[in-house]
Amino acid sequence: MPQPIIVIDGIEPLNLTGVRQSVGPLHALLRECILDGRLAPGTVVSQVALARQLGVSRTPVREALRMLQEEGYVEGEPNQRMRVAGLDPSALDADYAMRITLECLALTMTLDGFGSRMERAAEAQLAAMRRAARAKDREGWLVAHREYHRLLTSGAGEPLRRQLEALADRSVRYIRITQQLDPESWSRAGDTEHPAILDAVIAGDRDAAVSRLAHHLERTALNVLGEQAPGYRPQAVPRAMALVGAGPSPWGRGQGQGQEAGPSGPDEGS
Template structure:
């Protein structure tokens, strides 16, 4: 079957609000990439997809822009785009930034969580556990985002904005980790609980190292799957910076 024929058979998006067509298109295309309905290398044409999904080119152009910002597609001047290949160097850089900034966010948050925030984090952990049992990956991912956001609750702009951006861009690799390593859910649950414990007890150094170790574990595992020859140089440098015992206190 040709690429064009395959695109014609894509499931249609669900539009929730006429004012959010571009947002719904973006989320739908994003999901199709994550679930490999649009595998790496697939050529996407704005006009064709707009016709298939019954929308104008304007919201489709905006959806393409958001996908490009997330690093999911590369666009050309002729309004075509291509789904980006999995890239070991990209993974290494994405997670090295996340390790550095989320460790900083966790250190800033340690001992300073409000009781309501701790309750939200525990609720997110419970939701993730139930979603995993129900095989509800979207529910798990949503709760996972909420949990990580609480862990850096005392970090302000622009740190949080950068963390959120890099977390979104690395989500593709996180989903592969879960797909290729089914035991990852149980491992992640233990690591998440340990991170929250360290933050709640106010242990600054432990909060940073635990979230850094958690992110490094995920990224180095996927890196070995995606690009076995890549040693994760940036990830390992970021991890070494966080683990330096001389940085344990101010």
Template sequence: MSMTPAPSSGERPHDLAGDTMTLAYEHVRDAILRGELRPGTWISQVRLAADLRVSRTPLREALRRLQTEGLVQLDFNRRIRVAPLSIPDLEALYAMRLAVEPLAVLLSVPQLTAEDVSELEAALTAMETAASDGDEERATDHHCRFHFLLLSRTEDRLRTHAESMWDHSVRYLRIYHHEPDYRLALISMGRTGHQEILGAAQARDGRQASRLVAEHLARTALTVLASVAGAHDPKTIREALRFVLDSAG
């Protein structure tokens, strides 16, 4: 397990009840999302606390938060298990994104400022440039920024929930598809859809942007599911998309 420890000066950093919990949460969450802590791995809380150089109390709080997100599972012996991956869970995750993200876009896009739209345009240009250069990491960062900007003017709880599910989807992609070329191809595949979404955002048309985002998400979900489980029937994705599009008229 490769974890970056907290400062080792012998003194705990400035406030440490809340700060240590947040640092522990962010360290472990990042390690899980990046695949450094593999799905299904069991970890001792004692070992993890030692690796992170934190006490057990803030670590327990961090783990409860991660458990709520569905990233870890805790047993009665206080062991931690990194949540395993599965095709039904991946499909449910995309279905939940289909229910939440288009709603957040619907509410956010009409409130975008001129500066927000300029940032959207810049993110899309940077994403396309990075994809053309074969730079998967930069393309992914700008892709994330583009979609998060679309959500930026909605209520905090809805926005953070949508962003969290995005992170979980990226975790699946990193683990199921180690090759950066596949993830780059997914981004490039959505080029036309991204341009259409940008056009709707420029017009502050929340309903059209919402519909386009739903279709974009569904295409991505079906492509990813087909690549890892070709025989799987993605009924939940179809029903989620139908529900969203029927609601959008």
């Protein structure tokens, strides 16, 4: 019995030649589809059906899925199928603990060289996030959000930046979950926290910048874990917070109960 074709909205057959040349673009495409939700958590992916939809052979599809499995985006299933990985509480806990420690480290490496040009660039990304939030443009918000965090860590060396890019990619899935949990006001906390982090960076206040960034990242992790895995007790994130010396939350009680991401109503974040 023929296997059903997996239909991924917005994806057309690929014009690729040669197995070796095909794997990279296929891996990038499927990874993007997982991160942006076109391949939702729990989706079972058939190598045969996916190859048929994309107009390629099974060999590069199999290799691309193997790479995604190594990255933790898909899990093995019987009959040469893969399932898009769902939320793993321990993985989220570990990913955000790594982001807290490594991103705070990279931030301290950026502070001394953070001049007026970078300040203007960061301010531009904050403005782009506010515009996207008012328009409820989640994709535009995510692009500006990623660039804002990249600017804050741009003083780190390339190996560290690569690790941060990989962690940021995985974090996108969790940010999308937080947006779905609170669709009416998914940027309110970020509208406050992102500018506050930048203020500390501009002032050269290392301790305040690290504390604000760490608590900003912690909040997303704890919010998603609390909603999606209420029985899970975080292990890595609290230790990471202690390791970077984040101290008490600068946002006060009740402030950090939102998400790292998302558009608010028209009057939010202006």
